[in-house]
Amino acid sequence: xxxxxxxxxxxxxxxxxxxxxxxxxxxxxxxxxxxxxxxxxxxxxxxxxxxxxxxxxxxxxxxxxxxxxxxxxxxxxxxxxxxxxxxxxxxxxxxxxxxxxxxxxxxxxxxxxxxxxxxxxxxxxxxxxxxxxxxxxxxxxxxxxxxxxxxxxxxxxxxxxxxxxxxxxxxxxxxxxxxxxxxxxxxxxxxxxxxxxxxxxxxxxxxxxxxxxxxxxxxxxxxxxxxxxxxxxxxxxxxxxxxxxxxxxxxxxxxxxxxxxxxxxxxxxxxxxx
Amino acid sequence: xxxxxxxxxxxxxxxxxxxxxxxxxxxxxxxxxxxxxxxxxxxxxxxxxxxxxxxxxxxxxxxxxxxxxxxxxxxxxxxxxxxxxxxxxxxxxxxxxxxxxxxxxxxxxxxxxxxxxxxxxxxxxxxxxxxxxxxxxxxxxxxxxxxxxxxxxxxxxxxxxxxxxxxxxxxxxxxxxxxxxxxxxxxxxxxxxxxxxxxxxxxxxxxxxxxxxxxxxxxxxxxxxxxxxxxxxxxxxxxxxxxxxxxxxxxxxxxxxxxxxxxxxxxxxxxxxxxxxxxxxxxxxxxxxxxxxxxxxxxxxxxxxxxxxxxxxxxxxxxxxxxxxxxxxxxxxxxxxxxxxxxxxxxxxxxxxxxxxxxxxxxxxxxxxxxxxxxxxxxxxxxxxxxxxxxxxxxxxxxxxxxxxxxxxxxxxxxxxxxxxxxxxxxxxxxxxxxxxxxxxxxxxxxxxxxxxxxxxxxxxxxxxxxxxxxxxxxxxxxxxxxxxxxxxxxxxxxxxxxxxxxxxxxxxxxxxxxxxxxxxxxxxxxxxxxxxxxxxxxxxxxxxxxxxxxxxxxxxx
Numbered sequence: 001x002x003x004x005x006x007x008x009x010x011x012x013x014x015x016x017x018x019x020x021x022x023x024x025x026x027x028x029x030x031x032x033x034x035x036x037x038x039x040x041x042x043x044x045x046x047x048x049x050x051x052x053x054x055x056x057x058x059x060x061x062x063x064x065x066x067x068x069x070x071x072x073x074x075x076x077x078x079x080x081x082x083x084x085x086x087x088x089x090x091x092x093x094x095x096x097x098x099x100x101x102x103x104x105x106x107x108x109x110x111x112x113x114x115x116x117x118x119x120x121x122x123x124x125x126x127x128x129x130x131x132x133x134x135x136x137x138x139x140x141x142x143x144x145x146x147x148x149x150x151x152x153x154x155x156x157x158x159x160x161x162x163x164x165x166x167x168x169x170x171x172x173x174x175x176x177x178x179x180x181x182x183x184x185x186x187x188x189x190x191x192x193x194x195x196x197x198x199x200x201x202x203x204x205x206x207x208x209x210x211x212x213x214x215x216x217x218x219x220x221x222x223x224x225x226x227x228x229x230x231x232x233x234x235x236x237x238x239x240x241x242x243x244x245x246x247x248x249x250x251x252x253x254x255x256x257x258x259x260x261x262x263x264x265x266x267x268x269x270x271x272x273x274x
Numbered sequence: 275x276x277x278x279x280x281x282x283x284x285x286x287x288x289x290x291x292x293x294x295x296x297x298x299x300x301x302x303x304x305x306x307x308x309x310x311x312x313x314x315x316x317x318x319x320x321x322x323x324x325x326x327x328x329x330x331x332x333x334x335x336x337x338x339x340x341x342x343x344x345x346x347x348x349x350x351x352x353x354x355x356x357x358x359x360x361x362x363x364x365x366x367x368x369x370x371x372x373x374x375x376x377x378x379x380x381x382x383x384x385x386x387x388x389x390x391x392x393x394x395x396x397x398x399x400x401x402x403x404x405x406x407x408x409x410x411x412x413x414x415x416x417x418x419x420x421x422x423x424x425x426x427x428x429x430x431x432x433x434x435x436x437x438x439x440x441x442x443x444x445x446x447x448x449x450x451x452x453x454x455x456x457x458x459x460x461x462x463x464x465x466x467x468x469x470x471x472x473x474x475x476x477x478x479x480x481x482x483x484x485x486x487x488x489x490x491x492x493x494x495x496x497x498x499x500x501x502x503x504x505x506x507x508x509x510x511x512x513x514x515x516x517x518x519x520x521x522x523x524x525x526x527x528x529x530x531x532x533x534x535x536x537x538x539x540x541x542x543x544x545x546x547x548x549x550x551x552x553x554x555x556x557x558x559x560x561x562x563x564x565x566x567x568x569x570x571x572x573x574x575x576x577x578x579x580x581x582x583x584x585x586x587x588x589x590x591x592x593x594x595x596x597x598x599x600x601x602x603x604x605x606x607x608x609x610x611x612x613x614x615x616x617x618x619x620x621x622x623x624x625x626x627x628x629x630x631x632x633x634x635x636x637x638x639x640x641x642x643x644x645x646x647x648x649x650x651x652x653x654x655x656x657x658x659x660x661x662x663x664x665x666x667x668x669x670x671x672x673x674x675x676x677x678x679x680x681x682x683x684x685x686x687x688x689x690x691x692x693x694x695x696x697x698x699x700x701x702x703x704x705x706x707x708x709x710x711x712x713x714x715x716x717x718x719x720x721x722x723x724x725x726x727x728x729x730x731x732x733x734x735x736x737x738x739x740x741x742x743x744x745x746x747x748x749x750x751x752x753x754x755x756x757x758x759x760x761x762x763x764x765x766x767x768x769x770x771x772x773x774x775x776x777x778x779x780x781x782x783x784x785x786x787x788x789x790x791x792x793x794x795x796x797x798x799x800x801x802x803x804x805x806x807x808x809x810x811x812x813x814x815x816x817x818x819x820x821x822x823x824x825x826x827x828x829x830x831x832x
Contacts, residue, residue: 012674012676014687017689041671042674043646043668043669043670043671043672043673043674044668044669045668046513046668048509056688058676058678059676059678059686059687059688061676062674063668063674064668064673064674064675064676065674065675065676065677066509066512066539066676066677066678067676067677067678067679067680067688068505068508068535068679069505069531069532069535069679072501072502072505072531072532074502075469075497075501075502075503075505075506075509076505076506076508076509076512077509078469078495078497078502078506078509079467079469079505079506079507079508079509079510079511079512079513079517080509080510080512080513080668082467082493082495082506082510083466083467083509083510083513083515083517084513084514084515084668084669086669087513087668087669104498104499104502105498105502107498108497108498108502112495254493259491260489260490260491262490262491263489263490265461265462265490266629266632266633268489268490269458269461269462269632270448270625270629272458272482272485272486273448273449273450273454273458273628274446274447274448274625
């Protein structure tokens with residue numbers, strides 16, 4: 001008799017210390033129910049998180065988790081997934097973590113099609129350090145580090161991931177957990193790198209982009225874009241498009257566990273050098 | 275010991291001739307070492323190749339020898355460079371009309387083909403059977419003209435042949451560098467995954483693993499930078515697999531972030547630093563031992579670490595295996611400091627020696643729990659008596675925990691009561707490697723009761739060993755294998771009869787001396803320092819040491 005897993009099995013019982021109303025609660029819930037629905041055992045799942053409010057997510061997760069340094073979730077996930085391919089590995093962090101300090105790693109994880117689901121809790125602000133401008137803050141955004149309004153073009157994470165070769169690109173909203181959960185399930189099932197950008201409001205430091213803002217602006221898409229042109233126009237029309245926006249299959253056998261008979265080590269090592 | 279030199283222009287195939295010679299000498303079973311001069315710039319200029327061959331049955335190759343038995347040179351610069359180093363100044367060969375080369379030793383040879391002619395001279399001189407080398411020449415070059423050049427050279431070499439020509443010793447030899455040795459030891463120590471970013475002089479490790487790991491079910495990854503490399507290694511180790519990271523100074527600076535993280539989270543990590551001339555990009559192809567003080571302290575905050583230094587190419591095989599075991603027991607960073615010379619030095623030695631080094635250490639996973647189920651009350655960061663905590667890995671049911679760089683409680687959770695945790699968990703983590711169980715913190719040889727001890731490590735090891743061996747009964751040699759934690763008691767015991775110690779190191783600020791200070795404070799200490807990127811020949815080293823011993827030291831070296 002197989003016991004059915006629930007989201008609760010993916011909680012360690014710790015009460016989150018996020019602010020009331022924080023979008024990250026929804027993301028945590030989405031990850032927990034997605035894993036339960038896929039019937040992945042907690043001990044076979046690893047959550048890798050970065051630094052910032054969102055990085056605390058690993059402290060509330062009931063499987064194995066690793067709360068890394070700022071921006072280094074994806075390299076850490078590479079080490080876990082490549083050496084233990086049977087594990088389900090999810091990386092999670094904020095927009096500062098993934099599109100600021102760690103943006104180089106995003107590009108390379110996408111290039112190498114690392115079979116990890118990367119969930120970015122995007123609130124367009126540095127919440128943990130009390131409200132500075134982030135890489136996805138809109139032009140004109142006023143904060144303590146852009147008092148005259150943000151002059152730097154915000155990162156478009158979806159197109160950046162696409163141009164780096166990502167084979168799964170999705171976007172969701174922590175105010176719509178049902179949709180988000182489905183998106184995460186699809187991301188985990190995808191054999192390759194998946195980026196899921198999640199609008200996860202910071203109700204304290206970025207009031208302009210709260211739940212209502214997203215509810216009004218998000219458009220849902222049922223099917224991934226059929227061509228690169230389609231993807232670009234979809235994102236250009238509305239950067240707040242939600243759903244699986246891009247998905248392609250690519251040979252990924254290098255990450256699949258290959259059981260091989262280990263030869264006699266001394267004999268093997270000798271053949272390397274003699 | 276025999277030593278030969280080959281000197282010509284870049285593009286004349288000097289190195290290919292060296293490779294052929296090395297291959298032949300290896301097949302005869304003689305331990306030997308090749309040395310290539312990098313001091314000239316890569317584009318244009320000169321290239322020189324030297325080889326030092328051990329006498330029969332020696333398990334160690336000679337150090338870099340100053341005195342040369344025979345030299346074949348292409349230009350006047352070669353004559354200038356090698357005549358002073360020749361034991362017999364007439365044993366120099368080259369093209370016609372070069373001053374300083376005896377007329378019978380001159381040949382009318384083309385610029386391209388000089389290398390084959392020179393190979394002939396060296397082979398004749400050493401008494402290697404003609405066919406043995408000629409076969410290799412014919413495999414690598416076109417027959418005809420090259421065979422003629424080789425034969426002409428060979429005949430010329432025979433005119434000065436050594437008394438006891440090399441013969442087949444029937445010993446199976448292998449050629450390895452320090453980097454190769456690390457890779458062999460690592461695989462024997464259970465490493466199946468490797469993540470690296472190319473950097474001189476550690477790239478060879480990454481390249482080796484791309485070839486060596488896939489056939490045994492593992493793999494290597496070239497990542498985007500050193501931050502990625504160290505974090506991938508940490509992830510791999512967290513997942514319960516063995517790995518390590520290797521780099522040199524500039525990469526080390528970037529990896530320092532991960533070093534502190536591994537320490538805070540008590541994830542086992544082995545880091546290799548192939549030291550090169552610094553600071554910054556410095557001298558990428560030149561040797562130095564100048565990162566040691568950095569390695570002792572790298573990282574913000576305070577944490578435990580172990581710092582090991584191999585003393586020879588063979589020792590690299592042992593040290594990496596020991597480091598992997600130590601890291602899993604103590605769950606703190608274990609750093610191995612090599613230097614460029616040791617990392618890149620290619621030596622040919624009996625396979626048996628390599629095999630013994632590989633077998634010298636057993637894999638010990640320390641405090642790692644690989645199987646379910648585990649105790650319900652399990653807390654990842656709770657110490658068990660005086661031993662470090664038990665560590666679960668993903669897949670172990672009931673062992674799930676969070677590893678966090680944020681200060682945490684014994685379960686791993688952040689935002690604990692800091693006042694409580696800093697006095698308990700932090701103190702335990704900080705002091706857990708204050709003294710470690712390490713069988714051999716140094717290698718000791720020579721006269722144990724001597725009033726004078728020579729100390730060094732890494733590339734300096736073979737020079738100290740050679741010097742002590744050449745002055746039987748006079749001195750003691752100590753090659754340091756463990757710099758942190760300092761093996762104070764063992765050092766005090768080994769130095770009990772020494773009133774004077776000479777510490778030889780490749781840096782300007784006497785870093786080893788600084789680190790050893792506590793253990794040697796009652797001694798008269800002399801430093802021999804070199805930091806121009808070059809390494810000593812046996813003779814240079816001996817002269818420097820004798821100068822110190824004669825009390826003729828300048829203020830600079832005191």
